[in-house]
Structure formats: C-alpha cells, structure tokens
Amino acid sequence: MKGRHGNDDLKKAQQDLESALGFPLSEVGAAATPEETAGLAAVLMVLPRYTAPRPSALDTDRLLTVLTSHVSAGDDVALPRTRARARFRQTMAAFPLTASSGWSWLQAVRPQLRVFSPAFWLASALVLLAGSFLLYRPDGDLVPLMLLSPLLAALGVAYAFRNTDRSTFELEATSALPMETITLARLTLVVAYNLLVGLVVLAGTALTISGINLGMLAVSWLATLLFWSGLALFASVRWGPWIGMGLATGLWALELVARFTWPGLFFLGVAQTGLDLGVRVLLLILGAGAIFLAARMKPVRGSEGVA
Amino acid sequence: MGLLSDEELARDLGLGQAAALEALVRRYHEPLLGYLFRLLRDRSVAEDLVQETLIHLCRGARQYRYPSSFRPWLYGIATNLCRDYWKSAHHRHSLATLTFDAPEALVPATDLRSRVEDLAAWQETRAEVEAAVSALPGAYREVLVLRFYQDLSIKEIAETLLLPEGTVKWRLFESLRKLRKNLEGLAMDGGLPAGERKSRTGRGPTR
Numbered sequence: 001m002k003g004r005h006g007n008d009d010l011k012k013a014q015q016d017l018e019s020a021l022g023f024p025l026s027e028v029g030a031a032a033t034p035e036e037t038a039g040l041a042a043v044l045m046v047l048p049r050y051t052a053p054r055p056s057a058l059d060t061d062r063l064l065t066v067l068t069s070h071v072s073a074g075d076d077v078a079l080p081r082t083r084a085r086a087r088f089r090q091t092m093a094a095f096p097l098t099a100s101s102g103w104s105w106l107q108a109v110r111p112q113l114r115v116f117s118p119a120f121w122l123a124s125a126l127v128l129l130a131g132s133f134l135l136y137r138p139d140g141d142l143v144p145l146m147l148l149s150p151l152l153a154a155l156g157v158a159y160a161f162r163n164t165d166r167s168t169f170e171l172e173a174t175s176a177l178p179m180e181t182i183t184l185a186r187l188t189l190v191v192a193y194n195l196l197v198g199l200v201v202l203a204g205t206a207l208t209i210s211g212i213n214l215g216m217l218a219v220s221w222l223a224t225l226l227f228w229s230g231l232a233l234f235a236s237v238r239w240g241p242w243i244g245m246g247l248a249t250g251l252w253a254l255e256l257v258a259r260f261t262w263p264g265l266f267f268l269g270v271a272q273t274g275l276d277l278g279v280r281v282l283l284l285i286l287g288a289g290a291i292f293l294a295a296r297m298k299p300v301r302g303s304e305g306v307a
Numbered sequence: 308m309g310l311l312s313d314e315e316l317a318r319d320l321g322l323g324q325a326a327a328l329e330a331l332v333r334r335y336h337e338p339l340l341g342y343l344f345r346l347l348r349d350r351s352v353a354e355d356l357v358q359e360t361l362i363h364l365c366r367g368a369r370q371y372r373y374p375s376s377f378r379p380w381l382y383g384i385a386t387n388l389c390r391d392y393w394k395s396a397h398h399r400h401s402l403a404t405l406t407f408d409a410p411e412a413l414v415p416a417t418d419l420r421s422r423v424e425d426l427a428a429w430q431e432t433r434a435e436v437e438a439a440v441s442a443l444p445g446a447y448r449e450v451l452v453l454r455f456y457q458d459l460s461i462k463e464i465a466e467t468l469l470l471p472e473g474t475v476k477w478r479l480f481e482s483l484r485k486l487r488k489n490l491e492g493l494a495m496d497g498g499l500p501a502g503e504r505k506s507r508t509g510r511g512p513t514r
Contacts, residue, residue: 043487050436052341060336
C-alpha cells in the first residue's frame with residue numbers, strides 16, 4: 001500500500017512538473033530519476049516565494065507622464081534617472097570604512113569632490129591669500145596663517161555640510177557609507193586643499209621676510225596642521241565626528257587663549273616663530289601616528305557616536 | 308465588449324493613439340518591473356530599464372506588424388536592455404557591492420497580516436530562493452523567469468530570446484536542476500528552504 005502511495009506521489013510530481021514546464025520531460029531526453037523529479041517539483045513550489053516589488057498606482061502615473069512627454073516631444077526630453085541614485089549608493093558602498101580596509105576609506109574622498117563647486121575652492125584661496133596679506137606682520141609672526149587655516153577649514157566643512165536640498169540630504173542619509181565617513185572624507189578634502197594653499201602662502205612669506213628658513217617654516221606649519229588634523233581625525237573615528245571636531249577646536253581655542261594670557265601654558269608654541277625642531281618633529285610624528293591609527297579603526301556609527 | 312488584446316493595443320500605439328500607450332503601460336508596468344527586478348536584483352536599475360523598454364516600445368511601435376505576438380517583442384526589448392546593462396562597466400563595478408531591497412518591502416500584503424513567525428519564515432525562504440535564482444547563469448535565469456514568473460509559453464520564450472524551442476526546453480529543465488542544486492547548497496542540511504523541506508516525498512536530496 002505504502003509503495004503504491006509513493007508511486008502515486010511521484011506520478012503526480014511528474015505531472016506537476018511537466019505542466020509547469022509546458023512540455024513532457026521526454027521531449028528534452030531528460031533522464032530524471034523519480035527522486036529528482038520529486039525534487040524538481042518541490043523547487044517549483046518554492047519559486048512563488050521570490051516575490052518582486054510592485055509599482056504603486058502613483059508610480060505608474062508618473063511613468064505614464066514621462067512616457068507621454070517623451071512621445072510628444074520626441075527624443076529631446078531628458079528622462080529622469082532613478083539609476084543615478086543607485087549609482088550614488090553603490091559608489092559610496094564601494095568604500096566601506098572597516099577595520100580591515102586599511103587606507104581604502106581615503107577613496108571616499110574622490111566621490112565627495114562633487115559636493116564642492118569651483119567657486120568654493122577659489123573663494124578659499126582668495127580668503128587665505130587676502131587674509132595673510134592684510135594680517136601680514138613684518139616681524140615674521142605666523143599668527144595670521146595659523147589663525148586663518150583652521151578657520152578656513154572650519155568654514156569649509158560648514159560649507160560642505162550646508163543644507164543644499166532635501167534630495168541631497170536624503171541621498172546621504174540613505175547611503176551605505178556612514179555619515180561619519182562622508183564627514184571625514186570632506187574634512188580631508190578641505191584640510192588638504194588648505195594645506196596646499198597654505199604652503200603657497202608660506203613660500204610667499206619666506207620670500208618676503210628676510211632671515212626666515214623656508215624649510216623650518218614648512219616643518220613648523222605642517223607639523224602643527226598635521227597634529228591638529230590627526231587629533232581631530234582620531235577622535236572623530238574613535239568617539240564620533242562631533243567629539244573629534246569639538247576636541248580639536250577646543251584645544252585650538254585654548255592654545256590661542258594661552259598665547260595671549262598665559263604664555264607659560266602655551267605648550268605647543270604653535271604660532272611662534274621661535275622654532276624648536278624637536279617639538280615640530282614630535283608633532284609631525286604624533287599627527288601622522290594619529291592618522292595611521294584612525295585609518296586602522298572601525299568608526300562609530302551615527303547612532304553610537306552622534307546623538 | 309471585451310478588452311483589447313495586447314496586439315491590438317500595439318497596433319493602435321503604432322497609429323499614435325495615446326490611450327493605447329496608457330493601456331499597455333498599466334497592463335505591463337508591474338510584470339516588466341518584476342521581470343527586470345528578478346534578473347537584476349536592483350529595483351532602481353529595474354525601474355530605469357522598464358522606462359527604457361517602454362520608450363523603445365513607443366519608438367518601434369510603427370514597425371510593429373499586427374498581429375504578431377506582442378509579449379515576445381516587449382520582453383525581447385527588456386531582455387536586450389538587461390543584457391546591455393550586464394555588459395556595462397557600471398554593472399561590473401557594482402557587482403561586488405550590490406545591495407538588495409529590504410525583504411519586508413517585498414512580502415505580499417496578505418502575509419503582513421499573518422503572524423510574525425510566518426513573516427520571518429517567509430522572508431528567510433524568499434531570501435534563499437532569491438539567492439538561488441540569482442546564482443543561475445544569465446541564460447538560464449532568463450528562461451526560468453520568463454516561464455515561471457512571467458508565464459510565457461515555450462513558443463513565446465523562444466521568440467523573445469530568438470532561440471529554437473528545443474533549446475528553450477532544455478535550458479528550462481537545466482535551470483530547474485541548477486536551481487535545485489543551488490537551493491541544496493544554501494541549506495546546510497541538504498534540503499530545500501525550510502518551509503519546503505517537509506513537502507518533499509520523504510527521500511533525501513540527490514546529487
């Protein structure tokens with residue numbers, strides 16, 4: 001009896017399979033064993049589980065509007081692309097900031113270039129150049145440059161995170177890349193650019209002020225910038241971007257206050273021209289070390305690091 | 308008075324009737340999206356290709372010769388666009404970073420009313436079937452989706468893919484075999500997705 005039931009089951013499975021395929025198995029010369037036939041029939045049963053998204057009535061209306069415009073206007077109508085959104089997400093997802101990714105997160109910088117318009121770069125350079133000229137001190141004090149660079153970096157980051165429009169914000173919010181990584185990528189762009197422009201100003205300063213050693217100046221300035229950038233980066237990755245920015249900015253403010261009120265506490269002597277090569281090299285090493293460590297860590301995500 | 312056939316609508320579209328376009332779009336928006344989504348696993352790209360398919364349809368409507376079959380023509384356009392996309396650099400670049408739509412968004416509305424456990428089981432099985440189907444080579448996936456999800460006949464599939472019917476039949480059978488193998492590979496205990504293991508005839512999987 002049991003065997004008979006088994007045969008009936010197999011027969012039914014074969015019928016189901018052939019009905020679904022739309023042809024008898026003999027037509028393809030398929031030498032399917034009874035077990036395989038039953039297995040294939042079972043596969044057919046799970047296929048409906050793979051559901052696909054359904055467009056809403058609104059989606060269809062929108063599509064119709066696009067098509068109607070296209071048909072009536074010929075090929076000149078620019079079709080809206082949902083693929084652009086997908087491409088953005090996939091590009092961002094291509095650069096995961098993970099512990100094992102090492103320096104690959106730096107690649108996230110490139111897609112961020114589009115956030116900045118050419119006017120931004122031009123304005124940054126002009127402000128730095130004009131500011132350095134206006135605050136020029138014949139005694140060789142580098143305070144103007146030291147003050148302007150972080151200020152410009154802060155303004156640049158603020159510009160990068162300005163509220164452009166809702167769709168941009170939505171893209172960033174839905175990006176596979178954490179917002180922190182986007183923050184760091186933009187920060188890197190702004191700092192790197194200011195570094196370049198600052199170097200030009202530095203060279204100009206060295207040329208106009210006699211007795212200044214350009215090499216020592218560069219080391220001094222680069223060391224300071226690298227140290228503060230590295231500290232901000234490390235703190236951002238370790239504890240979140242807002243803590244990182246706050247820590248770096250706060251210490252920077254303390255440094256400036258100390259310069260004018262308690263010179264004895266002016267521990268890093270950032271804005272002094274009396275250069276101590278040992279301190280500068282130490283700052284360079286610390287800054288580079290902080291950046292290296294930051295790149296090896298997994299950053300905190302928005303929910304963890306940012307309220 | 309019955310509905311106009313696809314072929315009649317395509318003929319009217321060729322004659323410039325806007326109503327025919329609307330009728331065809333309302334009839335085929337969902338099937339086309341389902342077809343392209345199952346081939347691409349990316350809703351955004353699938354939506355773009357649906358749009359492009361229909362644009363091609365509008366452009367080519369004048370060349371349509373009534374009463375030749377409409378569905379093979381339509382799915383043929385969609386398949387070609389999909390193959391172009393597969394060949395594109397963008398697709399190759401995005402393969403490694405493909406993200407998928409959230410399963411909950413794809414669960415049939417009726418299941419949303421069922422119990423949480425059922426919903427979880429559904430999503431698990433759905434993900435397994437999706438992974439198994441997506442692991443099929445493109446040529447096999449096309450025939451499988453056209454037959455079992457788009458309900459095209461063997462003849463229509465052959466016309467869509469410009470293949471002999473015998474080849475379509477063989478590929479269809481092979482696609483099921485490969486799919487079964489993929490599903491067995493996904494389930495560590497050697498069976499089909501959790502919900503279907505019990506439905507088998509009591510014998511273990513064959514390899």
